[in-house]
Amino acid sequence: MTTTPAPATASNVLPPAVVLLSGGLDSATVLAIARERKFACHALSFRYGQRHAVELAAAARVASALGAVQHRVAEVDLGWIGGSALTADIAVPKDRDLATMTADIPVTYVPARNTLFLSYALAWAEVLGARAIFIGVNVYDYSGYPDCRPEFLAAFEHLARLATRAGVEGAALTIHAPLLKLTKAEIVREGVRLGVDYGLTHSCYDPIGDAACGRCDSCLLRKKGFAEAGVPDPTRYG
Amino acid sequence: MTTTPAPATASNVLPPAVVLLSGGLDSATVLAIARERKFACHALSFRYGQRHAVELAAAARVASALGAVQHRVAEVDLGWIGGSALTADIAVPKDRDLATMTADIPVTYVPARNTLFLSYALAWAEVLGARAIFIGVNVYDYSGYPDCRPEFLAAFEHLARLATRAGVEGAALTIHAPLLKLTKAEIVREGVRLGVDYGLTHSCYDPIGDAACGRCDSCLLRKKGFAEAGVPDPTRYG
Numbered sequence: 001m002t003t004t005p006a007p008a009t010a011s012n013v014l015p016p017a018v019v020l021l022s023g024g025l026d027s028a029t030v031l032a033i034a035r036e037r038k039f040a041c042h043a044l045s046f047r048y049g050q051r052h053a054v055e056l057a058a059a060a061r062v063a064s065a066l067g068a069v070q071h072r073v074a075e076v077d078l079g080w081i082g083g084s085a086l087t088a089d090i091a092v093p094k095d096r097d098l099a100t101m102t103a104d105i106p107v108t109y110v111p112a113r114n115t116l117f118l119s120y121a122l123a124w125a126e127v128l129g130a131r132a133i134f135i136g137v138n139v140y141d142y143s144g145y146p147d148c149r150p151e152f153l154a155a156f157e158h159l160a161r162l163a164t165r166a167g168v169e170g171a172a173l174t175i176h177a178p179l180l181k182l183t184k185a186e187i188v189r190e191g192v193r194l195g196v197d198y199g200l201t202h203s204c205y206d207p208i209g210d211a212a213c214g215r216c217d218s219c220l221l222r223k224k225g226f227a228e229a230g231v232p233d234p235t236r237y238g
Numbered sequence: 239m240t241t242t243p244a245p246a247t248a249s250n251v252l253p254p255a256v257v258l259l260s261g262g263l264d265s266a267t268v269l270a271i272a273r274e275r276k277f278a279c280h281a282l283s284f285r286y287g288q289r290h291a292v293e294l295a296a297a298a299r300v301a302s303a304l305g306a307v308q309h310r311v312a313e314v315d316l317g318w319i320g321g322s323a324l325t326a327d328i329a330v331p332k333d334r335d336l337a338t339m340t341a342d343i344p345v346t347y348v349p350a351r352n353t354l355f356l357s358y359a360l361a362w363a364e365v366l367g368a369r370a371i372f373i374g375v376n377v378y379d380y381s382g383y384p385d386c387r388p389e390f391l392a393a394f395e396h397l398a399r400l401a402t403r404a405g406v407e408g409a410a411l412t413i414h415a416p417l418l419k420l421t422k423a424e425i426v427r428e429g430v431r432l433g434v435d436y437g438l439t440h441s442c443y444d445p446i447g448d449a450a451c452g453r454c455d456s457c458l459l460r461k462k463g464f465a466e467a468g469v470p471d472p473t474r475y476g
Contacts, residue, residue, distance in 0.1 A: 075315040081361045112361035115401045119357045123319045123350035147401045155397040162390040163353045 014040040017132035017176075018121045019068070021045050023058030024203040025222055026136035026179055029187050031066045032194035033178045034134045042128060043068040044121055048113075049079035054210055058202035065200055074120055081111060095215050114147035118156050118175070125173060126164045133160075134176045140183055153177055184225025192231055199234035211238030252278040255370035255414075256359045257306070259283050261296030262441040263460055264374035264417055267425050269304045270432035271416045272372045280366060281306040282359055286351075287317035292448055296440035303438055312358055319349060333453050352385035356394050356413070363411060364402045371398075372414045378421055391415055422463030430469055437472035449476030 017039035021027045034041050045059040056073055063071035114137065121133045137148040146152065153175050160173045179187050191198060203222045204212035212219050214237040226233035255277035259265045272279050283297040294311055301309035352375065359371045375386040384390065391413050398411040417425050429436060441460045442450035450457050452475040464471035 072318060074318065075313070077313040078361070080310065080312065081358075081365055111364040111403070112357055112401055115360060115397065116354070116357040119350055119354040120319075122353060123316070126349040127319050146403060149400065152397070152400045155393070155400050159353065159390070159393040159397050162387065162393050163350055163385045165349070165384060 014038055015132070016040045016042055016069070016125075016128045016130040017134055018125045018128065018130050019043050019134040020117055020121055020136065021059045021063060021068075021071070022136070023055035023060075023062060023201060024136075024218070025184075025191070025198055025201050025225070026138060026187060027059075028062045028066065028196050028198070028201045029191040029194070030134050030136040030176075030178060031062065031068065032191060032196045034132075034176070035067055036194060039132060039134075041066075041068045041134075042124065042130065043071040044117075044124060045071065045073045046076045046117060046120070047073055048076040054207050055202045058200060061200040065197060072124075076116065076120070078113070078116070096217060096220070112147070114145075114152070115156070118160075122160050122164065122173070126166055129166075131166070131171055131173050132176055133173065134178070136179050137177050138179045138184075138187070139181060150177075150180060153180075183228070184221055185228035188225045188229040188231050192229070197234075198226075203235075208238030211236045213238060252276055253370070254278045254280055254307070254363075254366045254368040255372055256363045256366065256368050257281050257372040258355055258359055258374065259297045259301060259306075259309070260374070261293035261298075261300060261439060262374075262456070263422075263429070263436055263439050263463070264376060264425060265297075266300045266304065266434050266436070266439045267429040267432070268372050268374040268414075268416060269300065269306065270429060270434045272370075272414070273305055274432060277370060277372075279304075279306045279372075280362065280368065281309040282355075282362060283309065283311045284314045284355060284358070285311055286314040292445050293440045296438060299438040303435060310362075314354065314358070316351070316354070334455055334458070350385070352383075352390070353394070356398075360398050360402065360411070364404055367404075369404070369409055369411050370414055371411065372416070374417050375415050376417045376422075376425070377419060388415075388418060391418075421466070422459055423466035426463045426467040426469050430467075435472075436464075441473075446476030449474045451476060 017034050019031050019034050019041045021031055021043040022045065031041055031043060043059070043063040045056055047053060047056060060071060118133065118135065125133055137153070139149060157173065157175045164173070166173065182190065203218045205216040205218050206213045212235050222235065223233060255272050257269050257272050257279045259269055259281040260283065269279055269281060281301040283294055285291060285294060298309060356371065356373065363371055375391065377387060395411065395413045402411070404411065420428065441456045443454040443456045444451045450473050460473065461471060
């Protein structure tokens with residue numbers, strides 16, 4: 001685990017929120033939204049054996065640029081579970097047709113990943129006294145991932161109320177998913193409005209050094225988002 | 239992560255189940271029950287920064303003695319979250335009154351621990367194609383832990399059906415908690431019936447070397463269970 005210590009600033013008097021921060025376009029936008037909603041943002045990233053660990057450097061840059069109170073990177077041992085192109089020796093698909101990409105669950109799906117990540121966020125929220133968790137899931141771009149659906153988030157919120165000391169004592173926890181029903185272009189426009197520097201973010205599943213491959217599902221969706229938003233794409237493609 | 243490879247035996251044709259195995263009295267009994275119910279048992283333990291890591295050696299002994307198909311120990315980074323006497327620098331309570339012990343949430347409660355452990359089990363179950371997860375939670379002995387209640391387990395089962403590829407495809411997952419409404423004495427009797435060697439297990443929160451302290455909540459409940467069951471207590475107390 002790595003961490004940036006919390007500075008003693010006025011932001012410490014705002015209500016705390018845990019913000020899941022991958023370092024990609026979506027979660028950077030979510031962090032900006034959480035800040036606009038006047039939360040003291042405790043950013044949480046995971047090193048889970050992903051091929052694209054370069055995103056963790058992006059997460060640190062984004063957390064700093066967007067004024068997170070602190071940023072933690074939890075080590076999560078998912079490699080032994082296998083079953084995903086993001087953590088096991090399965091090829092990342094390239095150049096897929098965007099129209100059919102979301103029809104079924106892709107091989108980049110990591111089993112129970114959002115359940116695990118939200119569980120860590122829940123544990124941290126309980127210790128911080130936070131009653132809000134922000135997550136950048138989205139039903140349109142990732143509709144093939146079962147754990148990105150609104151009914152999954154509602155089920156986790158219900159679980160959280162039963163699972164924790166705070167919940168038992170009547171303090172409900174809310175899962176905020178502000179991107180849930182936005183297209184990628186709408187997300188980009190929202191981020192631009194909030195001053196997010198997307199040049200700091202990293203979305204590629206299969207980077208070439210620090211550069212994006214430009215051909216995986218994530219790169220293709222990102223490119224399309226900038227194009228449709230009419231915003232110049234700051235991504236460096238390899 | 240450590241693992242014992244799966245042997246090629248007849249047990250591989252039984253339906254697989256993930257069995258959460260701490261190495262304590264309860265989870266050893268659960269493993270014996272899962273085996274009796276004709277599951278091929280994939281035992282899962284966690285190294286999560288607990289003071290009582292000696293229980294992992296007990297888990298390995300138990301998995302072997304009770305015929306688990308394989309045993310994995312996942313590394314789970316909980317120490318940075320803090321908030322519990324089991325993982326942080328908070329004293330483990332000793333010599334508490336058993337009658338009042340369960341009235342509120344004890345400091346040995348680890349925030350969201352069962353949520354996290356079940357999430358790992360869910361991820362593994364998905365990759366194994368298992369539709370059953372066994373967990374040794376109990377409403378009586380641990381009624382102060384919010385994540386040991388039946389409504390929590392029901393909420394997790396609901397979440398699991400929404401969170402996974404198998405759930406999306408209609409294959410429901412069941413959380414089995416066969417000890418849920420048994421007293422510690424009833425658990426001991428059930429284990430004895432199934433041939434569990436409780437001398438292999440470890441329950442103490444604050445062991446002295448390999449020996450149990452005899453005074454933490456877990457030791458006190460265990461002692462009482464053996465006494466009420468009329469079964470000799472094989473535990474070595476320090």
